[in-house]
Amino acid sequence: MNSNSDPSSAAADGAPPPLAGGGDQAEIRFLVEKNADGIIVVDEDGIVLLANPATAQIFGRPPASLIGSPVGIPLVAGETTEIVIHRPGGDQVNAEIRVVDANWGGRPARLASLRDISARKAVEERLRHAAKMEAVGRLTAGIAHDFNNLLTVVLGNLEHARRLNQDATLQTLLGNATRGAARAAELTERLLSFARRKPLEPKALDVNALVSTMSDLLRRTLGERVTIRVGLGADVWQVEADPAELEAAIVNLAVNARDAMPAGGEVTIETANVELDAAYASREAEVRPGPYVLISVADTGIGMSREALGQVFEPFFTTKADGRGTGLGLSQVYGFVKQSGGHVKLYSEPGIGTTAKIYLPKADAQGAAAQQSAPPTSDSQIPVSRSGETILVVEDDEDVRKYAASCLRQLNYAVLEAADVPSAIRILESNSEIRLLFSDFGLPGGMDGRDLANRARQIRDGVKVLITTAYPGGALVREGRLDRGVELLAKPFTFASLARRVRDLLDRQEPSSPRVLVVDDEALLRMVLIDSLVEEGFVAEEAANFEEAACKTRGFGDRLAAAIIDIGLPDRPGDELVSEIRALRPDLPIILATGYADEDLRRRFAADAQVEILAKPFDPRSLVAKLRALGVRKAAGSSDPPLSTPRSARQEEGA
Amino acid sequence: MSNPEGDSPASEILLRLYIAGSSATSRRAESSLLDLQRAVGPKCRVEIVDVLASPELAERAGVLATPTLSYDNPDRPRRVIGDLSDAKRVLEFLGIEAKEKPHDL
Numbered sequence: 001m002n003s004n005s006d007p008s009s010a011a012a013d014g015a016p017p018p019l020a021g022g023g024d025q026a027e028i029r030f031l032v033e034k035n036a037d038g039i040i041v042v043d044e045d046g047i048v049l050l051a052n053p054a055t056a057q058i059f060g061r062p063p064a065s066l067i068g069s070p071v072g073i074p075l076v077a078g079e080t081t082e083i084v085i086h087r088p089g090g091d092q093v094n095a096e097i098r099v100v101d102a103n104w105g106g107r108p109a110r111l112a113s114l115r116d117i118s119a120r121k122a123v124e125e126r127l128r129h130a131a132k133m134e135a136v137g138r139l140t141a142g143i144a145h146d147f148n149n150l151l152t153v154v155l156g157n158l159e160h161a162r163r164l165n166q167d168a169t170l171q172t173l174l175g176n177a178t179r180g181a182a183r184a185a186e187l188t189e190r191l192l193s194f195a196r197r198k199p200l201e202p203k204a205l206d207v208n209a210l211v212s213t214m215s216d217l218l219r220r221t222l223g224e225r226v227t228i229r230v231g232l233g234a235d236v237w238q239v240e241a242d243p244a245e246l247e248a249a250i251v252n253l254a255v256n257a258r259d260a261m262p263a264g265g266e267v268t269i270e271t272a273n274v275e276l277d278a279a280y281a282s283r284e285a286e287v288r289p290g291p292y293v294l295i296s297v298a299d300t301g302i303g304m305s306r307e308a309l310g311q312v313f314e315p316f317f318t319t320k321a322d323g324r325g326t327g328l329g330l331s332q333v334y335g336f337v338k339q340s341g342g343h344v345k346l347y348s349e350p351g352i353g354t355t356a357k358i359y360l361p362k363a364d365a366q367g368a369a370a371q372q373s374a375p376p377t378s379d380s381q382i383p384v385s386r387s388g389e390t391i392l393v394v395e396d397d398e399d400v401r402k403y404a405a406s407c408l409r410q411l412n413y414a415v416l417e418a419a420d421v422p423s424a425i426r427i428l429e430s431n432s433e434i435r436l437l438f439s440d441f442g443l444p445g446g447m448d449g450r451d452l453a454n455r456a457r458q459i460r461d462g463v464k465v466l467i468t469t470a471y472p473g474g475a476l477v478r479e480g481r482l483d484r485g486v487e488l489l490a491k492p493f494t495f496a497s498l499a500r501r502v503r504d505l506l507d508r509q510e511p512s513s514p515r516v517l518v519v520d521d522e523a524l525l526r527m528v529l530i531d532s533l534v535e536e537g538f539v540a541e542e543a544a545n546f547e548e549a550a551c552k553t554r555g556f557g558d559r560l561a562a563a564i565i566d567i568g569l570p571d572r573p574g575d576e577l578v579s580e581i582r583a584l585r586p587d588l589p590i591i592l593a594t595g596y597a598d599e600d601l602r603r604r605f606a607a608d609a610q611v612e613i614l615a616k617p618f619d620p621r622s623l624v625a626k627l628r629a630l631g632v633r634k635a636a637g638s639s640d641p642p643l644s645t646p647r648s649a650r651q652e653e654g655a
Numbered sequence: 656m657s658n659p660e661g662d663s664p665a666s667e668i669l670l671r672l673y674i675a676g677s678s679a680t681s682r683r684a685e686s687s688l689l690d691l692q693r694a695v696g697p698k699c700r701v702e703i704v705d706v707l708a709s710p711e712l713a714e715r716a717g718v719l720a721t722p723t724l725s726y727d728n729p730d731r732p733r734r735v736i737g738d739l740s741d742a743k744r745v746l747e748f749l750g751i752e753a754k755e756k757p758h759d760l
Contacts, residue, residue, distance in 0.1 A: 045731070045732075046733060046735070046736070059719060059720075061719075066719075069717055069719065070717055070734055071734070071736060072723050072724075072725075072734030073734065073735050074736050074737045075735050075736070075737050075738050075739065075741065075744060075745060075748070076738050081737040081738040082737075083680075083721065083722070084675045084678075084680065084720060084722075085719060085720045086675065086710075086713065086718070086719060086720065086721065090710065097737060307676060307677065
């Protein structure tokens with residue numbers, strides 16, 4: 001390619017350096033023929049003069065058919081430009097071209113090199129798409145979040161007004177307004193679902209069982225003109241997913257299938273175990289290779305164009321012309337599946353049909369242990385406070401706080417209010433009667449609702465926590481799961497749902513380990529005792545003196561299972577503490593530790609079967625044996641870890 | 656497009672742009688086409704052909720790749736393929752005189 005006069009080679013204008021190593025004409029032809037990139041020469045009218053085999057391959061046409069065709073003059077403003085090549089049959093190839101001015105047969109011409117970049121473009125396109133979905137998701141979540149706060153106030157006040165109102169006409173109007181607001185709440189819920197911000201409650205799930213139970217629902221939803229076929233794979237693995245959301249996703253896909261078949265047709269729902277390999281994962285954005293359960297929903301409908309396919313998961317995108325579609329169905333599917341660590345893929349062929357494939361990761365063996373779902377609470381009655389329990393409401397939005405507080409007061413709870421974390425902590429510290437903390441998740445000043453919940457449990461162990469949020473950020477919904485010990489009530493919440501959740505939480509018996517109070521002024525001795533108690537499955541509470549012990553006994557009340565008391569306390573003697581405790585808890589098992597074999601002491605407590613005297617020094621095992629002898633043992637079936645952490649761990653936390 | 660300045664139809668210039676769908680490349684090409692039209696002036700008429708929607712038109716015209724800008728001058732039909740953003744160069748290749756020197760290019 002170093003000669004302007006050689007008609008068989010093209011060379012750039014100017015004086016290019018001679019080809020290193022020389023090479024005769026046959027060798028140069030060999031290079032052109034074998035070059036992996038396409039080489040094409042066109043004249044000033046854009047007519048192809050030369051095309052090498054790689055070019056022919058990119059164009060999908062034989063080289064001979066390319067020669068003489070009016071491809072056009074390739075123009076490149078910068079270094080390269082991209083074109084789309086249309087192969088016979090409709091396939092498209094993205095190609096990058098570079099162009100140099102050349103001479104061919106003594107006439108000005110252009111030499112272009114072509115490279116097939118379809119694979120790279122496809123990857124870029126997927127990444128761009130993922131980024132776009134993420135951005136739309138953030139926007140959606142932001143709107144839904146603020147909207148939910150407003151809806152909480154609207155719905156709450158409407159509900160309140162309906163309870164106070166006696167006028168029938170007004171009742172109808174209020175009812176209509178409530179229905180409208182409730183629909184708005186459904187809308188924000190679906191938006192959150194798309195934005196992967198909906199709090200999910202994943203459970204170990206048998207997909208086959210779920211699909212089987214849905215057949216009735218699907219038949220009713222899809223109507224008579226649609227035939228439903230269900231093909232359940234054998235031994236389909238369990239997945240960990242929110243059953244309600246999975247059901248919603250399947251219904252959404254089925255409804256889309258129905259709408260794609262206006263004249264009726266067939267919907268096929270199938271399940272199977274599949275293994276997504278690394279090759280597949282590398283082609284798709286955000287897919288991890290591994291075992292998945294596939295749920296596919298296929299129709300025999302009108303299908304979709306490639307462009308529509310690229311947009312179907314975007315919220316409010318719909319191909320349904322007559323206003324039937326909300327444009328949120330597939331958004332829910334997308335958000336739910338992604339949030340559950342899965343993958344969703346749509347295949348469509350215009351005129352043939354569409355197949356949606358949901359891949360949910362196989363549940364690991366531990367997660368697959370059947371979890372009990374909460375029994376549904378009856379809708380008919382709104383539970384109220386039994387004994388005027390005290391609830392602390394923490395919420396920075398004044399309207400929402402007022403609403404929540406007024407709801408709880410109407411339910412006969414005693415309500416304390418705080419607008420931020422510091423005042424909430426102050427109130428928690430000075431009010432031992434607080435049974436439940438009802439807190440917003442997003443709070444000003446660096447600590448969120450979850451941090452406050454942890455702090456609250458340190459201050460007042462056993463306090464129940466209910467967190468509300470317009471959407472939980474990553475901290476609360478960690479990979480779609482609620483943190484252990486955090487109960488969640490999504491905004492906007494209704495009077496009834498708040499009432500039920502609060503009552504449910506307050507009534508729930510924590511399957512906790514027995515709580516033992518250790519009273520000793522020797523810090524090192526306390527530490528040894530506590531560690532051995534915790535090792536044995538007890539929860540240990542400690543006090544260094546009479547005063548502290550008496551206070552904790554009152555604070556824990558019935559939740560205290562036993563006390564270990566050193567006779568020599570700095571402020572008042574330990575035996576007086578026993579009397580003090582007896583006034584509150586006549587039958588609390590107590591171990592009195594004493595350094596002297598005091599016969600007088602034994603005699604004094606001989607009548608109390610629930611008091612054991614333990615002579616110092618003792619080894620922790622004999623202490624545990626004594627506790628057992630008094631009937632204090634680990635609660636049967638208790639699988640939860642102790643509520644309080646071992647002392648050593650607590651010290652690391654600096655608490 | 657009509658001829659507001661009353662030019663004879665013979666002097667009308669028809670620029671036909673072949674694109675594929677509504678990709679970013681297509682949108683860039685369309686916007687370049689409008690720039691060209693502005694540069695040429697009122698005698699310039701433009702037409703956009705989506706080869707995905709009308710593959711037969713592309714087939715008939717022998718368009719193998721997009722974006723392709725075609726100027727079907729009976730004397731000397733010309734085509735430009737690829738980047739159309741340099742209006743001056745594009746018009747030069749097509750042999751069309753600009754109304755005035757295209758600025759902002």
